[in-house]
Amino acid sequence: MKGVLLVNLGSPDSPTPKDVKKYLGEFLMDERVIDVPKWARTLLVKGIILNTRPKVSAKAYSKIWWEEGSPLIVLSERLENKLNKEVEVPTALAMRYGSMTIKKGLQKLVDQGVDEVLIIPLYPQFAMATTETILELSKELRDQFFPNLNLSNLPPFYNDTDYIKVLSSTIKASLDGKTYEHLLFSYHGIPERHIRKTDITKSHCKIDGSCCQTKSPAHQFCYRHHCYETTKQVADYLELKEGTYSSSFQSRLAGQPWLKPYTDKVVENFAQTGTKKMAIVTPAFVSDCLETLEEIGMEAKEDFIEKGGEKFHVVPCLNDDKEWVKTLSRWIDEWANIK
Numbered sequence: 001m002k003g004v005l006l007v008n009l010g011s012p013d014s015p016t017p018k019d020v021k022k023y024l025g026e027f028l029m030d031e032r033v034i035d036v037p038k039w040a041r042t043l044l045v046k047g048i049i050l051n052t053r054p055k056v057s058a059k060a061y062s063k064i065w066w067e068e069g070s071p072l073i074v075l076s077e078r079l080e081n082k083l084n085k086e087v088e089v090p091t092a093l094a095m096r097y098g099s100m101t102i103k104k105g106l107q108k109l110v111d112q113g114v115d116e117v118l119i120i121p122l123y124p125q126f127a128m129a130t131t132e133t134i135l136e137l138s139k140e141l142r143d144q145f146f147p148n149l150n151l152s153n154l155p156p157f158y159n160d161t162d163y164i165k166v167l168s169s170t171i172k173a174s175l176d177g178k179t180y181e182h183l184l185f186s187y188h189g190i191p192e193r194h195i196r197k198t199d200i201t202k203s204h205c206k207i208d209g210s211c212c213q214t215k216s217p218a219h220q221f222c223y224r225h226h227c228y229e230t231t232k233q234v235a236d237y238l239e240l241k242e243g244t245y246s247s248s249f250q251s252r253l254a255g256q257p258w259l260k261p262y263t264d265k266v267v268e269n270f271a272q273t274g275t276k277k278m279a280i281v282t283p284a285f286v287s288d289c290l291e292t293l294e295e296i297g298m299e300a301k302e303d304f305i306e307k308g309g310e311k312f313h314v315v316p317c318l319n320d321d322k323e324w325v326k327t328l329s330r331w332i333d334e335w336a337n338i339k
Helices: 017-028 038-064 071-086 102-110 128-145 161-175 192-197 217-221 223-238 263-272 290-306 322-336
Strands: 002-010 091-097 116-121 150-153 182-188 245-250 277-281 311-314
Touching: 002 071, 002 102, 002 128, 002 322, 017 038, 017 091, 038 290, 071 091, 071 322, 091 102, 091 128, 102 128, 116 128, 116 322, 128 150, 128 192, 161 223, 161 322, 182 223, 182 263, 182 290, 192 223, 217 223, 223 245, 245 263, 245 290, 263 277, 263 290, 277 290, 290 311
Parallel strands: 002 091, 002 116, 116 150, 182 245, 182 277, 277 311
Antiparallel strands: none
């Protein structure tokens, strides 16, 4: 029997420094998130970051925490519950980090008699630190605990026609009746070295502004290309005028270069150069979370207004949008009916 496992990022169990420290420890010690030798990663994470970051992050989580719990968990559960009612096969939900483990998700499906699982990483674009780490851990757990389980996965859907249509429609609906001079597509940031590591040609990715537009097999796993292609296809669908939209990358650690331009710098520059009204959408996430609700919805908005801006419209993620549920359901049923 076939079944589906949706996998999202994860969240601490509560917005307390203790729980946030545990969550950050697991997240940052992932070799595909901070891809340096283990001794260096341990020194950085356990010796430096976990001594200061948990208190700061706990305050941020506290600002966006809902009565039902973590927004990302709650919204992911709502999505899975709606999907479960629409599709022909059993579904389950797991997180890459935190207490809702992939192992528990696989076990839930196996307990229902499932022997073939479609893993759906809830990330439109491929990246080492998102899609790849989910798929690799899933394989490791299968080999260790579920040797008779067949695994397959939904490919990145950043350029899927139905996904682009749903994303574009939610942007249009969210901004209906609102005025804005610029629409910023803000994607989660990753180190530039991740782009080069996932370049299967070992030579194409120069991160120089041209490689993402030049056709190449490297694009199959290039996060930067996936992001810019998402922006381009949405802009084409919505018939946005050149110069009225752009892309940027949020969240970064100090040290080696991360993908540019940085969202906080871009937002600040727009405000300082006279833009009074702007809108922002975060297509690297399908569920609202700390990065969208606090980093963009609070910090970026506050900074924009402090620097001279007036209106800052934040487009919600797809979350459990009706058309998004229909699209995911169709993908799942198509897979389920393959003989």
